[in-house]
Amino acid sequence: MFEEFFPIFVLIGISVFLAFVLMLISWLLGPSRPNAPKLRPYESGMDPIGDAKERYSISFYMVAMEFIVFDLEIVFIYPWAVRYQELGFGTFWAVMVFLTILTLGLFYTLKKESKNFSISKAKQV
Amino acid sequence: MEILNDLLNYLPAAIVAVGGLVVMMMDGYKAKSRLIYQTTMFFLAGALVIATYDLLYQEVGTLFSDMAASGSTAAFGTFIVVFGTFFTVILTHDYLIGVKHNYPQVYPLLMFCTVGMIVLATANDLVTVFIGLETMSISLYALAGIIRDKQLGVESALKYFILGAFSTGFFLYGIALLYGATGSTNLSEIGAYTDGSMIYWGGVSMLLVAFFFKISAVPFHMWTPDVYTGSPTTITAYMSTASKTAAIVALVLILERALPYAADQITSTMAIIAIMTMVLGNTVAMVQDNVKRMLAYSSIAHVGYLLVGLAAGTDLGFTAVLYYLLAYSLMNIGAFGVVAYYEKNHDVHFNNIESYAGLGYKQPLMGILLSVFLLSLAGIPPLAGFIGKYLVFAAAVEAGLINLVIIGVLASAASAYFYLRVMVYLYFKESKEPVKLMKPLRVYSFSLVVLAVLTLYFGILPAGITELIASYFSGNGLAIVP
Numbered sequence: 001m002f003e004e005f006f007p008i009f010v011l012i013g014i015s016v017f018l019a020f021v022l023m024l025i026s027w028l029l030g031p032s033r034p035n036a037p038k039l040r041p042y043e044s045g046m047d048p049i050g051d052a053k054e055r056y057s058i059s060f061y062m063v064a065m066e067f068i069v070f071d072l073e074i075v076f077i078y079p080w081a082v083r084y085q086e087l088g089f090g091t092f093w094a095v096m097v098f099l100t101i102l103t104l105g106l107f108y109t110l111k112k113e114s115k116n117f118s119i120s121k122a123k124q125v
Numbered sequence: 126m127e128i129l130n131d132l133l134n135y136l137p138a139a140i141v142a143v144g145g146l147v148v149m150m151m152d153g154y155k156a157k158s159r160l161i162y163q164t165t166m167f168f169l170a171g172a173l174v175i176a177t178y179d180l181l182y183q184e185v186g187t188l189f190s191d192m193a194a195s196g197s198t199a200a201f202g203t204f205i206v207v208f209g210t211f212f213t214v215i216l217t218h219d220y221l222i223g224v225k226h227n228y229p230q231v232y233p234l235l236m237f238c239t240v241g242m243i244v245l246a247t248a249n250d251l252v253t254v255f256i257g258l259e260t261m262s263i264s265l266y267a268l269a270g271i272i273r274d275k276q277l278g279v280e281s282a283l284k285y286f287i288l289g290a291f292s293t294g295f296f297l298y299g300i301a302l303l304y305g306a307t308g309s310t311n312l313s314e315i316g317a318y319t320d321g322s323m324i325y326w327g328g329v330s331m332l333l334v335a336f337f338f339k340i341s342a343v344p345f346h347m348w349t350p351d352v353y354t355g356s357p358t359t360i361t362a363y364m365s366t367a368s369k370t371a372a373i374v375a376l377v378l379i380l381e382r383a384l385p386y387a388a389d390q391i392t393s394t395m396a397i398i399a400i401m402t403m404v405l406g407n408t409v410a411m412v413q414d415n416v417k418r419m420l421a422y423s424s425i426a427h428v429g430y431l432l433v434g435l436a437a438g439t440d441l442g443f444t445a446v447l448y449y450l451l452a453y454s455l456m457n458i459g460a461f462g463v464v465a466y467y468e469k470n471h472d473v474h475f476n477n478i479e480s481y482a483g484l485g486y487k488q489p490l491m492g493i494l495l496s497v498f499l500l501s502l503a504g505i506p507p508l509a510g511f512i513g514k515y516l517v518f519a520a521a522v523e524a525g526l527i528n529l530v531i532i533g534v535l536a537s538a539a540s541a542y543f544y545l546r547v548m549v550y551l552y553f554k555e556s557k558e559p560v561k562l563m564k565p566l567r568v569y570s571f572s573l574v575v576l577a578v579l580t581l582y583f584g585i586l587p588a589g590i591t592e593l594i595a596s597y598f599s600g601n602g603l604a605i606v607p
Contacts, residue, residue: 101146
C-alpha cells in the first residue's frame with residue numbers, strides 16, 4: 001500500500017513543509033506596524049459593535065432553505081451531466097421528472113414567501 | 126418499454142404523488158380550501174380504485190430493476206394505506222374546520238406521506254425501505270404540529286422529530302452492517318445469506334430496533350402517548366393506522382424475504398417484545414382519563430398482538446398479521462373519527478372521559494358508532510377485531526408459543542375494562558353541565574358508518590379476505606380460517 005501511495009505522501013509532505021516555510025518567511029521578513037483599525041476583528045468592513053447574537057429576519061432562513069434545494073439539485077445533476085451520453089434516454093426523463101418536481105417546489109416557496117422577500121418587511125426584523 | 130410497464134404497476138403511488146404536487150401548487154396559488162380538498166379526494170378516489178384492482182388482479186413480481194415489489198403483500202399494503210388515507214382526508218377536512226385551524230397545507234402533506242407509505246409497503250430493497258420510511262416520517266413530523274399555535278401540537282411534533290431522526294440513524298446503520306455482511310441491499314439477496322457473522326447479527330438487530338420504534342413497540346414506545354395526544358385527532362388516526370400498516374407490511378416482507386436465516390432468533394425477540402408491549406399497553410391504558418391518550422396506549426397494545434403474529438413467523442402468522450392490519454385500520458380510524466367529532470364541537474380539552482358523560486343519547490348515531498369501534502378494539506365477536514385476534518393467537522398456538530398466547534389473551538381480556546369504561550360514561554352517567562352537540566355533517570357520519578359496516582362485515586364473513594391473503598403465502602394460511 002505504501003508504495004502505491006508514495007507520490008501522494010510526498011505531495012502531502014511538501015505542502016505541509018511549504019505552508020510552514022511561507023508563514024515563517026512572512027513572519028521574519030514582513031514589516032509589523034500595528035494600529036487600532038488593523039487589530040480590530042474583521043467583520044466585512046462594518047464596525048464591530050454590539051452582541052454577536054442578533055435576531056435576523058426570517059426571510060434569510062427562507063433564502064437558506066432555497067439554497068439547500070439548489071445545492072441538492074446540483075449533487076444529482078452534475079454526475080448525470082458528466083455521464084449523459086452513456087446513460088441514455090430513460091435517465092433523461094427521470095432527471096426531467098426530478099427537475100419538474102423541484103421547480104414546482106421552488107414556485108411554491110416563492111409564492112408562499114413572497115411577502116417575506118420584500119425589503120420593507122426584512123427591515124422590521 | 127419496461128419502465129412504462131413498471132409505472133403502470135406502480136400507478137397508485139404515481140397518482141397520489143401527482144395529486145400531491147397538484148394540490149400543493151393549488152395551495153401556493155391560493156385556491157379555496159374546499160377546492161383543494163375536493164381535488165385531493167378526486168386523486169385519492171382514483172388511486173383507491175386502482176389499488177383495489179391491483180389487490181385483486183396484480184401479478185406478483187418486482188419493479189424498477191428489483192427495487193420494488195408488486196402484487197400480493199405489496200398490493201395489500203398499498204390498498205390499506207390508500208383506503209386509510211381516503212377516510213382520513215374526509216375526517217380531517219371537517220375536523221380542521223371544526224377546530225378553526227383550516228390549513229390547506231395538510232392535504233399535500235397527507236398525499237406525500239401516503240406516497241412514502243406506499244413506497245415503504247412495496248419495497249423490495251433496503252434502500253427503497255429507507256426512502257419510503259423517511260418520506261413518510263418527515264411528512265408526519267410536519268403533520269403532527271400542523272396546528273402551529275397549539276403548544277401541545279408543537280411539542281409533540283418536536284418530540285416525534287428528534288426521536289424519529291434518532292431511530293432513522295439506527296436504521297441506516299443496520300442497512301450499512303447488513304450490506305457489509307451480505308454484499309447487497311436487495312431483500313432476496315440478503316435472504317440467500319446463511320453465514321451468521323457478528324456484523325450480520327448487528328445489522329439485523331439495528332434494523333429491528335428501528336422498526337420497533339416506528340411501530341411503537343415497548344420499550345421504544347415512549348414517544349407514542351405524547352405525540353398521539355398532541356397531534357390533531359384525525360392525524361393521530363392516520364399515524365396510528367396507515368403508518369403502522371406500511372411499516373409492518375415492510376417488516377413482513379423483510380422477515381419473509383430477507384431474514385429467513387435469522388427466523389429462530391427473531392421469533393424469541395418478537396415474543397419478548399410482544400409480551401412487554403401487550404402488558405404495558407393494556408395496563409397503562411386502564412388508568413388514563415384522557416380518551417385520546419387511552420387510545421394511544423391501546424394502539425401500543427394492538428402492536429403487541431401484531432407482534433404475536435410476527436413472532437409465530439409462519440405463513441399462518443403473516444396471514445393473521447395482514448388481516449389484523451385491515452381490521453385495526455377500520456376500527457381505529459373509526460374510533461378516532463368519533464373522538465374527533467366530539468372534540469371539534471367543543472374545545473381541545475374535551476378529551477377528558479368525564480366530559481363524555483351522557484353523550485351517547487345526545488347524538489345516538491355517533492354513540493352507537495363509537496361503541497361498535499370500541500367493542501371491535503376490545504375483540505368482541507362478531508366484529509373484525511375479534512377475528513383478527515383469533516387468527517393471530519391461533520397462528521401462535523400453531524407455532525408452539527403457548528405461553529405467549531396465554532399472556533396475550535389475559536392482556537386482551539383486561540383491555541375490555543378501559544374500552545367499556547368509555548361506553549359506561551357514554552350511556553350510564555349523567556352529564557354535569559349541559560352539552561350541546563352539533564349534528565355531524567352527512568359525509569362525516571356516512572364515512573364512519575361505512576367503516577363500522579366494514580368492521581361488522583369482515584367480522585362476520587372474513588373468509589373472502591383471509592383466503593386472498595393466505596394465497597400470498599403459498600396458501601398454507603387456510604388451515605384455521607373460520
